[in-house]
Structure formats: structure tokens, C-alpha cells
Amino acid sequence: MEAFSCPTRSIDVRLRDAGLRPTRQRIALGGLLFAKGDRHLTAEDLHEEAVRAGVQVSLATVYNTLHQFTEAGMLRVLAVETAKTYFDTNTSDHHHFFVEGDSEVLDIDTGDVEVGNLPEPPEGMEIAHVDVIIRLRKKT
Incomplete structure (x- = not known):
């Protein structure tokens, strides 16, 4: 698995500051999610990025991680369409x-x-x- 880093501070610190344990999958997904600045994406988008980056993670784990990040205040949910939920890093x-x-x-x-x-x-x-x-x- 590749190492990823958040541009402003390490994802490990961001996770701990949010009260989340920095597991290997949270660090990998958080690195992908936050390395590109403010953006909007679905769980499917992040899963595709993870697969392309060689991160072995299920779509269910991506959904769970995104919801954990949201509950911890690291993401915001946007209910734009009925079929898709978007997550906002801003x-x-x-x-x-x-x-x-x-x-x-x-x-x-x-x-x-x-x-x-x-x-x-x-x-x-x-x-x-x-x-x-x-x-x-x-x-x-």
C-alpha cells in the first residue's frame, strides 16, 4: 500500500485530533481524501481512487470510514441526489x-x-x- 500525506498536517494527527484511532485503512483513505484539497466526492469515487492507488479496501469499509469521518467533524454530507450521497472535505x-x-x-x-x-x-x-x-x- 502506498503512503499518503495530508498537505497541511499528517492524517495521523488529524485523525487523533478528531478522536479517531489512526488505523491503516483510515490513514490510507484519509490521505487520498484530503491530499487534493477541498472537494466533493461519493463513496464510489473514493473507492475507485483507492483501488487505483493499490489500497485494498471494500466499498463497505469506504462507506463506514466516510461516515466515521463525518461524525468526527472531518467531512460534511451533501444530500444532493436521492441515489448518491456526496461528502465535502470543506x-x-x-x-x-x-x-x-x-x-x-x-x-x-x-x-x-x-x-x-x-x-x-x-x-x-x-x-x-x-x-x-x-x-x-x-x-x-
Whole structure:
């Protein structure tokens, strides 16, 4: 298995800081995931990258690892399509364009969208996050 490294700090440290044990598979998948900067991908995308890189890992392990990373605050889930779940390495508050037909997700600069007039949440609840996804299609 190839060694991978996160550009800003080692993936081992990132995992420990997030409260996750740095297993061999988490380190390999995390290295692939975070080495390319901010991006959006599916479990299938990451699995394909892992296979191409010689990382022996099942698709189920990739799904489990992505969900563990999400629960630890290292990723953000984007429910863009009903058939696919996208994972975002940029966990800051921001919104997205979704290019229909290409299944491509693009970040929108944080200052470009204002969300107002949100309803009051039910008693005992608070709004944790607002996701705006603007769907695009190519002009015909």
C-alpha cells in the first residue's frame, strides 16, 4: 500500500485530533481524501481512487470510514441526489451548485448567498446549519 500525506498536517494527527484511532485503512483513505484539497466526492469515487492507488479496501469499509469521518467533524454530507450521497472535505459554512447531468458539485462563495426569514424551529431545537443547493443544467 502506498503512503499518503495530508498537505497541511499528517492524517495521523488529524485523525487523533478528531478522536479517531489512526488505523491503516483510515490513514490510507484519509490521505487520498484530503491530499487534493477541498472537494466533493461519493463513496464510489473514493473507492475507485483507492483501488487505483493499490489500497485494498471494500466499498463497505469506504462507506463506514466516510461516515466515521463525518461524525468526527472531518467531512460534511451533501444530500444532493436521492441515489448518491456526496461528502465535502470543506466543513465550513458554504453553499453549493449542482450540475445536473454531470453530477458535479461546486462551492459557492460564502458571501454570495443570503438566507433570511427562516422559520422558528420547534421548541427545544435550534437550527444547526442551512444548506442551499442551486441546481444547474447546461443551456440547450
